[in-house]
Amino acid sequence: MPRKNSMAKRTLIYCYLIGIALLFTAWITIHPHREIVAIHRWNLPVSSGIPHPALSSTQKADKTGHVRPNIQQRQRATKLWTGNSTSRAFKLILMWSTWMSTMADEPLVKARCPVTSCLFTSDMSLIHQSDVVVLYIDTLTDFPLNRQPHQRFVFAQLESPVNTKLDTISDPRLRYDYFNWTMTYRRNSDIILRDYYGSLVKISNKTRIEKNDASLIRNKTKLVAWFVAHCTTPIRREEYVRQLSQFVTVDVFGRCGRECPTNCDDMLRSDYKFYLAFENSWCPDYVTEKFIRPLVYDSVPIVLGGADYGRFAPPHSYISVRDFGSAKDLADYLMVLDKSDDLYARYFDWKREYDVTLLDLSGWCDLCRMAHDGSLPDKSYRDIKQWWMSDGGECETNSTKYY
Numbered sequence: 298m299p300r301k302n303s304m305a306k307r308t309l310i311y312c313y314l315i316g317i318a319l320l321f322t323a324w325i326t327i328h329p330h331r332e333i334v335a336i337h338r339w340n341l342p343v344s345s346g347i348p349h350p351a352l353s354s355t356q357k358a359d360k361t362g363h364v365r366p367n368i369q370q371r372q373r374a375t376k377l378w379t380g381n382s383t384s385r386a387f388k389l390i391l392m393w394s395t396w397m398s399t400m401a402d403e404p405l406v407k408a409r410c411p412v413t414s415c416l417f418t419s420d421m422s423l424i425h426q427s428d429v430v431v432l433y434i435d436t437l438t439d440f441p442l443n444r445q446p447h448q449r450f451v452f453a454q455l456e457s458p459v460n461t462k463l464d465t466i467s468d469p470r471l472r473y474d475y476f477n478w479t480m481t482y483r484r485n486s487d488i489i490l491r492d493y494y495g496s497l498v499k500i501s502n503k504t505r506i507e508k509n510d511a512s513l514i515r516n517k518t519k520l521v522a523w524f525v526a527h528c529t530t531p532i533r534r535e536e537y538v539r540q541l542s543q544f545v546t547v548d549v550f551g552r553c554g555r556e557c558p559t560n561c562d563d564m565l566r567s568d569y570k571f572y573l574a575f576e577n578s579w580c581p582d583y584v585t586e587k588f589i590r591p592l593v594y595d596s597v598p599i600v601l602g603g604a605d606y607g608r609f610a611p612p613h614s615y616i617s618v619r620d621f622g623s624a625k626d627l628a629d630y631l632m633v634l635d636k637s638d639d640l641y642a643r644y645f646d647w648k649r650e651y652d653v654t655l656l657d658l659s660g661w662c663d664l665c666r667m668a669h670d671g672s673l674p675d676k677s678y679r680d681i682k683q684w685w686m687s688d689g690g691e692c693e694t695n696s697t698k699y700y
């Protein structure tokens with residue numbers, strides 16, 4: 298009977314498909330995870346100046362500019378990497394709990410550091426061969442206790458003290474006499490790392506072509522934009538936005554507002570004159586990509602944070618909330634600038650002397666240079682919690698003083 302026949306056929310096909318699905322799931326669980334981790338850990342930039350016997354000269358880089366060595370090559374490379382500290386020309390830097398893909402000498406080559414002979418790895422089995430161990434406090438779950446005297450353990454943190462997990466740095470084994478160096482955005486760190494927070498850099502080369510932003514500025518039709526993910530904050534920045542929006546239109550995008558119609562950054566550049574660069578906590582030097590982003594996308598940041606902004610950007614490149622007695626005063630000033638293209642355009646004069654970058658890798662250069670510097674004295678932090686929470690200046694938390 299044809300009907301029964303086709304049903305049997307269908308059952309057979311189903312069984313076949315289920316079989317394939319099961320095999321695929323099994324394969325995924327056993328292999329690729331390991332493989333992906335391995336590839337992630339062994340990205341080696343082609344541009345590296347370090348002689349690397351693991352790579353043959355015939356290998357081609359992939360789209361991202363990386364050569365991905367095969368298993369045998371990785372094993373040979375491991376031997377090279379695990380030579381003792383004095384027998385190799387480079388320093389091995391172990392990223393203990395990183396979520397960043399800072400691998401091999403990639404950031405150093407990208408940043409054109411003066412010293413690039415360091416290799417970053419996240420392979421924890423290389424702990425004893427490492428010269429420097431970078432511990433990201435934010436993602437730290439366990440930490441090494443056996444150490445060699447020459448190794449430098451680095452306290453790495455890009456979040457503010459207010460957003461730091463206190464139970465981690467309260468653990469006495471980590472808190473007292475554990476860290477040798479600090480690497481944070483704060484200017485009193487051994488290594489100042491801004492990384493994806495970005496920076497303004499003074500232009501040394503005067504041959505730069507003048508950009509004419511006049512039509513870009515004239516074309517902007519909207520006043521204030523705010524892209525935001527955390528709708529409520531302890532310092533109640535949202536309350537200031539509410540007050541400001543009683544006097545001028547503030548368009549809120551992101552989790553607490555609407556979605557950008559197209560690309561947020563393009564929209565900022567073409568439509569908006571001002572951007573609310575409000576940090577989620579007010580801590581010394583805590584100036585994040587919220588501030589750098591509008592500078593990149595040709596909008597004027599209105600800052601509200603705990604930093605001395607004059608140390609991060611030239612005068613007249615931003616507007617500070619704290620220079621105004623109230624949200625109404627600020628709104629009045631924004632309306633003055635809105636009416637005068639000339640006054641507004643002055644907020645772009647800094648571009649003649651500064652470049653702005655969304656990725657500042659110079660901290661990695663400093664780390665590699667310091668790893669090679671045998672003249673640096675031994676150092677360790679007696680109490681890292683005290684240093685992070687108080688010694689650099691405390692974060693401000695009482696916003697009722699201002700609004």
Ligand SMILES: *[C@@H]1O[C@H](CO)[C@@H](O)[C@H](O)[C@H]1NC(C)=O
Binds near residue numbers: 381382383384
């Ligand atoms: C390190 O390696 C070099 C060359 O292989 C060797 O001469 C030296 O004795 C080794 N040093 C230590 C401390 O193992």
Ligand SMILES: *[C@@H]1O[C@H](CO)[C@@H](O)[C@H](O)[C@H]1NC(C)=O
Binds near residue numbers: 502503504
């Ligand atoms: C300035 O830029 C020009 C052209 O881009 C370049 O040839 C020159 O080497 C640069 N000078 C410095 C000091 O960087």
Ligand SMILES: *[C@@H]1O[C@H](CO)[C@@H](O)[C@H](O)[C@H]1NC(C)=O
Binds near residue numbers: 512513516
């Ligand atoms: C400004 O608008 C004009 C007219 O719509 C357009 O031709 C010009 O390309 C725009 N300028 C910029 C920088 O977007």
Ligand SMILES: *[C@@H]1O[C@H](CO)[C@@H](O)[C@H](O)[C@H]1NC(C)=O
Binds near residue numbers: 446447450474475476
């Ligand atoms: C690093 O800190 C540890 C713990 O305080 C200390 O024993 C070691 O001598 C320090 N090493 C260097 C190179 O500063």
Ligand SMILES: *[C@@H]1O[C@H](CO)[C@@H](O)[C@H](O)[C@H]1NC(C)=O
Binds near residue numbers: 695697
């Ligand atoms: C915050 O500041 C306001 C105004 O200066 C003051 O009245 C209030 O007591 C402060 N609150 C705290 C918790 O310090």
